[in-house]
Amino acid sequence: MTYELIDAANPSQGASATDYDQDANPEHPHLALASEVEIDGQTVTVVEVGQNAFRDSDITSVTVPGSVVSVGPYAFAYNADLASVDLSEGLELIGTGAFRGGALVEVDLPSSLSRINPQAFFDNALTDIVIPSLVDTLTIGVFGRNALTHLDVPAHVTKIRERAFAENDLTLVSLPETLAEMGEGVFTGNPVLGTVVFFGPEPALVNQGTTTPGDGNPIAIDTETNPTIRFPWRHREDQATSGGFTTPQWWGFDSLPVATVTFLTWDSHIHATRFVPLDQAGAAAPWGTVPAWNMPADPIRDGHEFTFWHDLGSVWSPGDPVVGDLILSGNWVDLTWVQSIILTATPEEVTVDEAVTLSAEGFNSNGDSLGDITDEIAFDVPGDSTIVLDGTQVTFAEAGTYTITGRHAVTERPVSLEIEVRPASTNLPEDEDDDATVPDNEQATDVHNEATPTEDAEHQTLPATGTEIAPWTAAVGVLALVLGSLLVIASRRKRQVQALKP
The missing domain is CATH 2.60.40.1080 (Immunoglobulin-like)
Known part of the structure; x- marks a missing residue:
């Protein structure tokens, strides 16, 4: 490999890798760039890969060290078998067509990368791509002619230029709310692309990376690419401050407004979000719904039981009409609350x-x-x-x-x-001695003694029947016997007195 000083008068600016002789490299076709080299007796850092340095050199893999800040235009282009690229943290710029015409199926782009120039990865076999957070612009044809099937453009991307994702196998594309500009035919040549979802307002159409308004179609300029455009209901034409999406078509593609249903937990955090196509015709406006099968799982809260979702106090159930963006809050039963x-x-x-x-x-x-x-x-x-x-x-x-x-x-x-x-219970006075009220008569005394209830009177039984009688019943019976005996004695005495009369 040939390395040259970027500035011969100032070696501190580092060196650039500029050329390659495969016959002089025993590790060919695997290539590993040095991070430091000695030039004119001085050790200098390799900070750059020069333009066309390894173009069409039959390499199959390359390792770029962390000392390299930029990869120049077409530096590794047209290496048809280049299937592995290791880009280290520290890399900031990938030049135009740097890896064009390779065999890359995947590539890990370092988080330090802030700029990817046009067609840098054009004509490879990439099936997925993660765009680093410092990259805000996807340039012309940067990932064109690959094998991407799904694309979820991150929120830090604000501009997508012409044909950036042309000629792929895309089926679904999601574009962020932050997207402000689109070039012409961004998704041209994706015949199986079914849906392009916009999460924000209609982006401006500009061509060739300038601010000049474009007159081409931002989605595709071929007739084979025909996706449905889904856009936020709140950004339809009659609600946008300028421009806006149109329905039933936008730029010649079927368009469908989508409402956002947001489910909030008790602390106002987002539990789930559902995007509801307003695909049902209504008298006043189109509407859609969240079916039961698409409802989020019930949220969980310590000491509480989730009961239902509501819209400002009105209970909301799966299947209820949605005619615009909707925020639903959870209703809870406090299991520790005294009812x-x-x-x-x-x-x-x-x-x-x-x-x-x-x-x-x-x-x-x-x-x-x-x-x-x-x-x-x-x-x-x-x-x-x-x-x-x-x-x-x-x-x-x-x-x-x-x-x-x-x-x-x-x-x-x-x-x-x-x-x-x-009332408090009162004790009755004790009964007087029975002897004081009963005549001193042997027969009466016998009757009285025989009938007086005892302490275990509750267990007395009637002699003839064996039936138990209660204590008070026994007492009444004794009193009746005593009175009866006294009457008998009195009657006998009366007869005796009458018999003695002359």
């Missing part, structure tokens, strides 16, 4: 001066229990002096029906509970 409260008292039955404990259980909108939330309830101070409230303990000085009220501290939901207070 209802049950207030209870323990014990359930209470008497005067007996303490009752209040407790609250919360439930969410699904009816799921949130557990005890008593500490979140602020109970109202009783206005009744007969009620004493101490925390969650309540006592009542008088019998009656009382209502305890309060409010949930977070949701302000009111709570109330009605409590029935019974």
Whole structure:
């Protein structure tokens, strides 16, 4: 290889690779450029590959070191078997036709690259291409006559010149919102190109890289390339400030407005986006829809349950008409949010001066229990002096029906509970000795002793039937027996007295 100083008077500007002798290179057809060379006794950096330096030299692979800043016009052109190129970080410029007429199927362009001149990769076999972020212009025929099938032009590209992607196998093309200029026939010679999608307003048509308005077709100038143009509904002709896309055709190609449906999560971040062709005819305007099968998966949020999408509060469902750009927000159920409260008292039955404990259980909108939330309830101070409230303990000085009220501290939901207070139980005086009321009569005493209920009277049975009788039933029965005995005795005494009368 031949290297020459870029400026003989100033070796610090580096050297350029200018020529190649394949017979003098034992590694041929593989080529590796040096990053430093010695010229006139001085070590200098190789910063450039000169014009036509390795043109038509039968190489099959090449490695360009990171010291090289630019590759000159046609530097590696017309090497029909050149299938591998290793371009290192540091490269900034690829000249016109630099790799034209090769056999490249893929190439990794370094992120340092900022300019690719016209037809740099024309007539290769590239199936995919990633455009570095510093490249804002795709020049004339730069990737023409390759094997690209899909093209997604990145947002940093603002200009595409004439025939930049002509003669490929493109089926789908996406052009960014930032695209401001297009040249003539950018996609000429792509007979299977079905759709070209614009994400922004109509770009200006300019030719030959100038600002002179063009008069050719920006998509294709051949009749075999006939894609459908999809463009943003908001940029149709009657809404654009100047120009704009037209429908049903734009530059002679069928055109279809597309609405953007954006699905936002609870924190206003974009969860998903759907582009809806407005391909249905309506009385007022064309419309389309997002079918159920094309809906995004439900978003996930800790402690919440997703319920539906809505448009400013109106519930939106798959299949609903879309007539323009639409922003949908998610609706959520807070699984920790108290929707209802049950207030209870323990014990359930209470008497005067007996303490009752209040407790609250919360439930969410699904009816799921949130557990005890008593500490979140602020109970109202009783206005009744007969009620004493101490925390969650309540006592009542008088019998009656009382209502305890309060409010949930977070949701302000009111709570109330009605409590029935019974009088305190009173002990009846003990019965007097039976001997003081029963005559000192042996027969009466026997009857009384036989009928008096005992401590286990609840287990007594009727002699004849064996049926159990309750204690109070037994007591009534005993009283009846005693009264009956007294009547019998009184009757006998009366008869005896009458018998003694003269």
